[in-house]
Amino acid sequence: MSYITVDHVTREFKSFKRPKGLKNALTTLLKRNYEVKKAVDDLSFTVDKGELVGYIGPNGAGKSTTIKMLTGIITPTCGTIKTGGIIPWENRKENARHIGVVFGQRSQLNWDLPMEDTFELYRRMYRTEEIKFRKNTEMFTELLEMQPFLNKPVRQLSLGQKMRAELAIALLHDPEILYLDEPTIGLDVVVKDKIRKFVRELNREKKTTVILTTHDMADIEEICDRIIMIDHGTLMLDQSVALFKSQGADQYYAEVSFRYCKEPLFLDGVELIKELPFCHTYRINHRLVSVNVLLSRISELFEVTDITIKKPEIDEIVRKIYTSQPGETSGQLLYTK
Amino acid sequence: MNKNRLKQILQTGNTMLQYLFLSYREKFVQNIKKAVTDYDKMVPDILNKGRKEMYWVLMKCCFRQQIQYKWNLLFQMIGDWLGIYIKICIWQAILNAGGIKNINFEMMVSYSVIAAMVNGLLYSRIAEELADRFRTGMIAIDFIRPISLKWYYFFGQLGENLYHVLFEGFFIAAVSFLLWKLSVPGPETVLIFLISLCFGIIILFSIQYAIGLLVFWMKDGTYTRMIADALFLLFSGIDIPLWFYPDWLKSFCDFLPFSYVAYKPIAIWLGMMEAKQWQKILLIQLFWVLVLFIVERLIWKRIQSSIEIQGG
Ligand SMILES: Nc1ncnc2c1ncn2[C@@H]1O[C@H](COP(=O)(O)OP(=O)(O)O)[C@@H](O)[C@H]1O
Numbered sequence A: 001m002s003y004i005t006v007d008h009v010t011r012e013f014k015s016f017k018r019p020k021g022l023k024n025a026l027t028t029l030l031k032r033n034y035e036v037k038k039a040v041d042d043l044s045f046t047v048d049k050g051e052l053v054g055y056i057g058p059n060g061a062g063k064s065t066t067i068k069m070l071t072g073i074i075t076p077t078c079g080t081i082k083t084g085g086i087i088p089w090e091n092r093k094e095n096a097r098h099i100g101v102v103f104g105q106r107s108q109l110n111w112d113l114p115m116e117d118t119f120e121l122y123r124r125m126y127r128t129e130e131i132k133f134r135k136n137t138e139m140f141t142e143l144l145e146m147q148p149f150l151n152k153p154v155r156q157l158s159l160g161q162k163m164r165a166e167l168a169i170a171l172l173h174d175p176e177i178l179y180l181d182e183p184t185i186g187l188d189v190v191v192k193d194k195i196r197k198f199v200r201e202l203n204r205e206k207k208t209t210v211i212l213t214t215h216d217m218a219d220i221e222e223i224c225d226r227i228i229m230i231d232h233g234t235l236m237l238d239q240s241v242a243l244f245k246s247q248g249a250d251q252y253y254a255e256v257s258f259r260y261c262k263e264p265l266f267l268d269g270v271e272l273i274k275e276l277p278f279c280h281t282y283r284i285n286h287r288l289v290s291v292n293v294l295l296s297r298i299s300e301l302f303e304v305t306d307i308t309i310k311k312p313e314i315d316e317i318v319r320k321i322y323t324s325q326p327g328e329t330s331g332q333l334l335y336t337k
Numbered sequence B: 001m002n003k004n005r006l007k008q009i010l011q012t013g014n015t016m017l018q019y020l021f022l023s024y025r026e027k028f029v030q031n032i033k034k035a036v037t038d039y040d041k042m043v044p045d046i047l048n049k050g051r052k053e054m055y056w057v058l059m060k061c062c063f064r065q066q067i068q069y070k071w072n073l074l075f076q077m078i079g080d081w082l083g084i085y086i087k088i089c090i091w092q093a094i095l096n097a098g099g100i101k102n103i104n105f106e107m108m109v110s111y112s113v114i115a116a117m118v119n120g121l122l123y124s125r126i127a128e129e130l131a132d133r134f135r136t137g138m139i140a141i142d143f144i145r146p147i148s149l150k151w152y153y154f155f156g157q158l159g160e161n162l163y164h165v166l167f168e169g170f171f172i173a174a175v176s177f178l179l180w181k182l183s184v185p186g187p188e189t190v191l192i193f194l195i196s197l198c199f200g201i202i203i204l205f206s207i208q209y210a211i212g213l214l215v216f217w218m219k220d221g222t223y224t225r226m227i228a229d230a231l232f233l234l235f236s237g238i239d240i241p242l243w244f245y246p247d248w249l250k251s252f253c254d255f256l257p258f259s260y261v262a263y264k265p266i267a268i269w270l271g272m273m274e275a276k277q278w279q280k281i282l283l284i285q286l287f288w289v290l291v292l293f294i295v296e297r298l299i300w301k302r303i304q305s306s307i308e309i310q311g312g
């Protein structure tokens, strides 16, 4: 039995259509025209306990809407969801006890209070035992390096400090599931790194199930084992990160630094994608060009000082999927799977 | 002919009403039942030791939060003091011009001072806050906590209010009582006053909360809020004691919950209520608490499936 089951879930939003012209505007006072939009459309997937799932998709794909239903904040129009045996929106309070949530775009910290006070309040709110609470605060303070700002009012903290605090708050009560909705948005590399390490560590230590939405594919790369991709509310793809990355394995990059060059490399299946003085980057399709041929051509044409071979990152595969259909607006996924 | 027509219309109307009644009765009874069972679940929740502790910490947090704005307090104190002083001057002028039976100057002053304190406790941004958090989508944060939204807002607000009353209200009251040599009623009356005041606070907060909930439905709560605020101002007696009102208006006020929030508790303090009267007041207050509770549950049931959280 899976820990989280999402079963044929659809969520519609009615949005008020703004009419053109005064006369139409007046008629809508009497009869309103709604436009029904499906934010999530017949979505099904399951997640097992302890999994680390990256939930991705372009803007407006329905990620946040899914998270809101999983956390019991909103109800689906039809379909069922169970998390840990509970229907989240029917037992909202009970469900809340077992989950931790971080919304990257909204803070759950009290602006005027220092973290210490908020910790105390949350301990009471979740009825966390004193010992567990002490242990967790100590562990989080250390792992997230929060000691320097524990007693400052939250409004004086930097974005990175605040986000670390959010994460700690969401986890004080040892939730079984952690939902992260764009937790790394706007953070610098160092803080991002801290957060990623922390989530992995947490999963290892406490077997916390994590569902993470993000636009930063490095988050997925470093945290997740599995990718679920949606667009227009429908499931596009659900596979392990390793499998996902192998999709891009038919091409790789060669960055060639040189002192002298007769002429640029020109072969079928090789494409010059970045040209700097004394450094060229080529994209190579490995089905068309063997490594041997490539290397011999390079040594013929260049006086090489350095050469680097790179595999494509998740980032790039995702970009390719998002934009692969010609004619589609960029950033939107194709509808065919 | 006319008569027949009228009869026909009445009959049709009657059938329609009956139909409506029958079709809605089932649902209504169900909802009421559900609301009552929820209530059963709710009471132990507040009385539960762990919960009590949380609400206590919450109140302390809100209290401490206010301490950071010390200057606010000073200016508020000056403003409130002026308010009371001006009111008292007006009452004095009115009493000089020709008094009202059974009301003397000391009672007027006591009323103004106590009303100011009660007003401090009744202050509530619950409806506004709900609307605001709905608009910005921050309400999502409240929903992911294992708490009852209602009580969380209640106690948060109460913490803030207690801070203001303790640091500002008591000071003003002490000065006023010394300045105008006001008398304090016996401990029994004070106790009844406090109980009735608690009910009053619950009633007003419940109204505010119910109005706040409407925003999920109507998307914008400004006007309902303004109407409720105006009704409170007019019919609660917080600014103008209801004894100035003509009899018909006074009895009209008796049908609204607002006078039970401010006027009636203050009248108990002033010793204007005999045993029978204050018992009746407490009972009616209890009645309003229950009614508002059911109303709020019904609204909640209705809106729950249509709740939308704005923003990604
Ligand atoms: N409260 C709402 N009212 C109307 N439409 C909404 C609402 N919330 C989300 N939507 C729509 O649903 C779609 C999915 O939104 P969301 O789940 O926030 O996307 P994202 O994947 O970027 O998090 C969007 O097209 C958005 O416009």
Ligand SMILES: [Mg+2]
Binding pocket: A063, A064, A065, B312
């Ligand atoms: Mg989103």
